[in-house]
Amino acid sequence: MLLTVIIPTFNEAPNIPELVRRLAVVLDPDDAEILFVDDSTDDTPTAVLSAAEWSAVPTRLLHRDQPIGGLSGAVIEGLRESTSAWCLVMDGDLQHPPEMIPALLAAARESQADVAVASRYCGGGDNTGLSGWARRSVSSISTTLTRAMFPRRLRHCTDPMTGFFAVRRAAVDLERLRPRGFKILLEILARHEITIVEEPFVFAQRFAGQSKADLAQGMRFLSQLAELRFGRMSRFAIIGAFGAIANLAIMAGLTAAGMYYAAAATAAAAATIVGNFFFQERFVFRELRTESRLFWTRFGSSFAFNGTEALIRLPILVILVEHLFIPNLIAQGATIACAFFARFVFHAQVVYRPRGSGAFSAQVSSLAATRVWPTHQPTARTKLCAPTGTPTTSPDASFVGPTGTGQDRPHGTGRD
Ligand SMILES: Nc1nc2c(ncn2[C@@H]2O[C@H](COP(=O)(O)OP(=O)(O)O)[C@@H](O)[C@H]2O)c(=O)[nH]1
Ligand SMILES: [Mg+2]
Secondary structure (H helix, E strand, O other): OOEEEEEEEOOOHHHHHHHHHHHHHHOOOOOEEEEEEEOOOOOHHHHHHHHHHHOOOOEEEEEOOOOOOHHHHHHHHHHHHOOOOEEEEOOOOOOOOHHHHHHHHHHHHHHOOOEEEEEOOOOOOEOOOOOOHHHHHHHHHHHHHHHHHOOOOOOOOOOOOOOOEEEEHHHOOHHHOOOOOOOHHHHHHHHOOOOEEEEEOEOOOOOOOOOOOOHHHHHHHHHHHHHHHHHHHHHHHHHHHHHHHHHHHHHHHHHHOOOOHHHHHHHHHHHHHHHHHHHHHHHOOHHHOOOOOOHHHHHHHHHHHHHHHHHHHHHHHHHHHHHOOOOHHHHHHHHHHHHHHHHHHHHHHHHOOOOOHHHHHHHHHHHHHHOOOOOOOOOOOOOOOOOOOOOOOOOOOEEEOOOOOOOOOOOOOOOO
């Protein structure tokens, strides 16, 4: 088997027949199978089993009585269960167009990449299927923050939060993955040195049923990020905190020596911006320096950003307090927090951006113009030339259909 389409489901019964029907149009029954990894409490299992009876493509159900790790745990279970060379992960609500699968696999084959990511944020990709501007904004902001936290690993991935991707099974070490929340692709990319290709896609509206994303998922995502990336961001924060203390000390010294307070504040800000830069070079972004731009360019862009940010923070504070009537300490806390994230994103994404990342984006965008998959259009059935996969077993899940066999893989953790 060359391809297993892994579909995690939680109460998606009304979507199953349409999803299997559309998958059967694009998948070759000799090369591909569909595997539902289901944690439902409704009649989704019955819907899958009845679709399996008429589907031309082999369709299996793996129902978990204990939904360990939620959505991510289900995907990992599916990867473990698969004996195929490639696994394609997609949602069960038709927000991910099945018609795009051949293009994703072709992109992986052409570029010899380990992962083919369907992206809402490159080329003609689009996330308008996310309900409401608030969810769209949260998605865009968290994507930007996540990419900033992994500037190297995610430099070729504009949408690490997508749930629609194909991965070469042998390229993933399941033992490294921690099943948490909704973002399994991020977990895979952050913990492996892996090559990526992207295809843009338009994230559709749900076919039926309700989204299962909620605030708790958001909190789980933040803890996933912190765990994956605790090191760099916390170092950045510690240096920023020392910088703030140094700022106050310098200002106190200069005013005690008779300098006008505004001039003292400016001098203190300039001194700490320069000091912070050198500490960040040394302790936060050290290993990124050789791949990024020249020293003086890094210094110039860092100084310009921090200087501008320091200048505009005060007027923003005044607007929040005087015009929006936000209590001054809350307003000050909010501006400091925003400034912190803005500074971190800017340094990771601009100051220490690896050289050549721009060229890749341009290449992806030009591909995008010709291949966007907004609606369902029948395409050629999937044909994929790839090496054979890594079979493994699934100990605590019941399933319908053939099993795989086990193979152990080494441990390890990823570094950006
Ligand atoms: N197996 C399993 N699937 C889940 C779970 N939570 C969500 N899903 C599935 O994951 C996919 C994405 O979830 P969805 O609610 O559409 O999230 P959204 O697209 O971000 O709004 C859907 O196919 C869900 O049925 C879970 O706990 N277990
Ligand atoms: Mg969805």
